[in-house]
Amino acid sequence: MVDDMPGPGYEDNASPVDTDGHGTHTASIVGGVPVRGASLYGIAKGTARGGAPSSRIATYKACWTGGCGDMNILAAFDEAIADGVDLISISIGGPSRNFLQDSIALGSFHAMKRGILVSASAGNDGPYASSVQNVAPWIMTVAATGLDxxxxxxxxxxxxxxxxxxxxxxxxxxxxxxxxxxxxxxxxxxxxxxxxxxxxxxxxxxxxxxxxxxxxxxxxxxxxxxxxxxxxxxxxxxxxxxxxxxxxxxxxxxxxxxxxxxxxxxxxxxxxxxxxxxxxxxxxxMDAPFIASFSSRGPQLITPNILKPDLAAPGINILAAYSKLPSLTGSLEDMRHYSFNILSGTSMSCPHATASAAYVKSFHPDWSPAAIKSALMTTATPLKIKPLEGELAFGAGQIQPIKAVHPGLVYDISMNDYISFLCKEGYNSTSIGKLIGGKKKYNCSDFKPAPGTDGLNYPSMSYLVRNPNSSISAVFLRSVKHVGYGKSVYKAKVTSPKGLSIRVTPSTLTFTKKHQKRSFTVVVKGGTMKGKTESLSALLEWDDGRHTVRSPIVVYRHTTS
Incomplete structure (x- = not known):
């Protein structure tokens, strides 16, 4: 699903026509067919193609000159789900809100229920901290990186x-x-x-x-x-x-x-x-990848112990198709109308990640949205750590879709797991029922309590130290599913900074057959963060000699900025 917001000087057109170009641009990044000699008036000339060119795309117009209304966004989600799409790409965002007040979080939850992964933009309010958007854990939140x-x-x-x-x-x-x-x-x-x-x-x-x-x-x-x-x-x-x-x-x-x-x-x-x-x-x-200056940063404000953004994809100076109705800049004084344009934003990185998810799903049509997201996250390439940012800017790192097809292990999450998580976060039966929809009533006492510090089987691990005078103490309970072939023995390797102690139990996971599950515990300990850096970054890697399954571990302290 891609948005289409008319630009300055254009009146609303009650049809699917793209009077802004944004929707055409993002849609072609997902599934545009190869075009030789594509360029913007000769700039960045080459063969342009979408990430999954054999895909069939359905677009839903949710935005108008007045903005992107919640009712329109939810209607677009409903239509996409009813049409039986496999993935939804939404290059729309806004200030983070309670999940019950966030139309994208609500629509994405309904999509997840139907086995549809939703990929969404992290936002363009960087480099400011806590600016990340679309932070619901069932969404794949995508930051932007630069090309070479x-x-x-x-x-x-x-x-x-x-x-x-x-x-x-x-x-x-x-x-x-x-x-x-x-x-x-x-x-x-x-x-x-x-x-x-x-x-x-x-x-x-x-x-x-x-x-x-x-x-x-x-x-x-x-x-x-x-x-x-x-x-x-x-x-x-x-x-x-x-x-x-x-x-x-x-x-x-x-x-x-x-x-x-x-x-x-x-x-x-x-x-x-x-x-x-x-x-x-x-x-x-130029050297790449690197995190874009405009890409919104974490930590997120809604569920602080879930690391957002999840991962990163190219979003700077992206050449892609464009509608000929608007000018290149949207200005009525601009007489240039062209089939391609070069744009930057997490609106552009989001469809890159969506296309990668489509590529993985083409090999594994039975995988859940969480499994696909896990594959992309645990095979991503970590970027260079910058002071006060690190994974809070890029999540697990830059997507590597070819590697994601064979991740070795995946962290899976069911709808019941999300409900347990929401119960732990303080949502009651009434609010959870509104989020899920339907006539069935949900009672938190009917669900197994969410385990560990974060309460979710997430591919990354994050912990907010609310009191800088308190010692660091977090426990993450995780379960991984073997998606490789034959017997595999994975050994844990932890890379952590000085002052942070991380213990993984057990440190070896043995799998004898496909789809077998194994659980482990990660215990993170350390002194106080008073007077220290605002965040500490570590990395857990499970390696069987053929696959390396990476999970970033981030500990950060509460700041008033």
């Missing part, structure tokens, strides 16, 4: 100097050089009371001093529409730190670092006839 392809836009000055900028500039220069000025020099105001001319604020520039020129605008706001309205030839903007994703301007434009902006300004102020040209964006290689 960076989009680079060069600015060439009349003195021969070249400065690297960041944008998705589709425009090819019509001249070798253009006159260059700055907002300060093009000002028509004498006081900052009317706005900041150096930043090219609306109404502060003299149209005659801007027309036909590239303008340096000092500031992080997107000033290309302002310069376009004044018939400028382009704009160079500044930012403190180069973003890891590109912005698509409506005229030739790019962002440069503040220090580079000062160099350009110095050139303007010391040259009689300063000139410059903004070149079309090209691609260069």
């Amino acid at each position: 392809r960076r989009l680079k836009t060069l600015v060439k000055l009349g003195n021969g100097k070249k400065i690297s900028g960041n944008s998705i500039n589709t425009f090819t220069p019509k001249k070798q050089m253009y006159p260059l000025t700055s907002g300060a020099r093009a000002s028509n105001v004498t006081s900052d009371l009317y706005g900041n001319a150096s930043a090219c604020d609306t109404g502060t520039l003299n149209p005659q001093k801007v027309k036909g020129r590239i303008v340096l605008c000092k500031g992080q706001s997107n000033q290309d529409p302002t310069i376009k309205d004044l018939n400028g030839a382009g704009t160079i903007m500044t930012e403190d730190e180069m973003l890891d994703y590109g912005y698509t301007p409506i005229i030739p434009a790019t962002y440069v670092l503040v220090n580079d902006g000062l160099k350009i300004e110095r050139y303007i102020n010391t040259t009689k006839n300063p000139t410059a040209v903004i070149q079309r964006t090209r691609t260069v290689h």
Whole structure:
């Protein structure tokens, strides 16, 4: 299931037509057929294809110009479930809420009941802590990572100097050089009371001093529409730190670092006839994967002992199909309409994970949603740990769908397990009945108490230290199912930081046949976290010589930030 929200200037169309492009983009990431020579006006050219191109896709329009209403989201879930879909991909999010008030959590629970895995975006409010969305444990929550392809836009000055900028500039220069000025020099105001001319604020520039020129605008706001309205030839903007994703301007434009902006300004102020040209964006290689700056971070606020996001997938500068109804930027002033577009967000990472789940399910159609999610999580590649973030940013790590087909072991979770978990979290029989739906009544006393610190057989382990003066003490009870062939003996390996003691009992798991289950206990001990780092990361690996089944272990303390 993918959303389709009309962009600025477009009226609601009571039909499945995509007037925004977002739905087309995300749907093609899941199942688009291979297209040779795909690009955005020649940028990022190559063969584009969805993660599961043989899939059949049904799309449900849940969003309109007024937003994504709960009733529409639930109706889309109901229709998808009734249509018999195998997986649901939902690139929609919002502030985390109690599961009974969260339409995506409710709809996802109903899907899980029917054996349908729901993949959802983690949100784009990073790098702030506790910004992660779609945190229900029955949802596969997906963070965004970067590709090994960076989009680079060069600015060439009349003195021969070249400065690297960041944008998705589709425009090819019509001249070798253009006159260059700055907002300060093009000002028509004498006081900052009317706005900041150096930043090219609306109404502060003299149209005659801007027309036909590239303008340096000092500031992080997107000033290309302002310069376009004044018939400028382009704009160079500044930012403190180069973003890891590109912005698509409506005229030739790019962002440069503040220090580079000062160099350009110095050139303007010391040259009689300063000139410059903004070149079309090209691609260069870079190291990957890495977590996107915008990708929402944990810890989550609803069920703190469940690690969210679950895993990560590519979501930066993703080339995919696009509707020709909207312009590339959604602006009515933008005349570019194209079959492809380059977008960034967890909206783009979510369908990558959905496609990976579809790939795994094609080999294992009888696997539960939890088993598929487990396979993707325990075979994921951990990313480099950053201070105060780590798994709270990327969960189990970057998806590896080919490895996930043969994970060796899976952590499975049934609906009754989720009910026991909800009972432990304080949900009563009435609220659980509302979540599940139907006429059947549910009483927490009828279910086996949820075990351990987190109360769920989750592939990752997380523990919130509410009082930094208290010692670390957590117990995780887990059960794994053998999904390999023949006899296998798995041995536990624990990697933990100084000050954290982790004991796994038993440390060896022996399986003699497929689908056999074995249980184990993980005991985590440590001193207080007072004055220490806000989180501690460890890793449990079960290895039989052919498979490595990874589970991140995260201990973090409560903060007021």
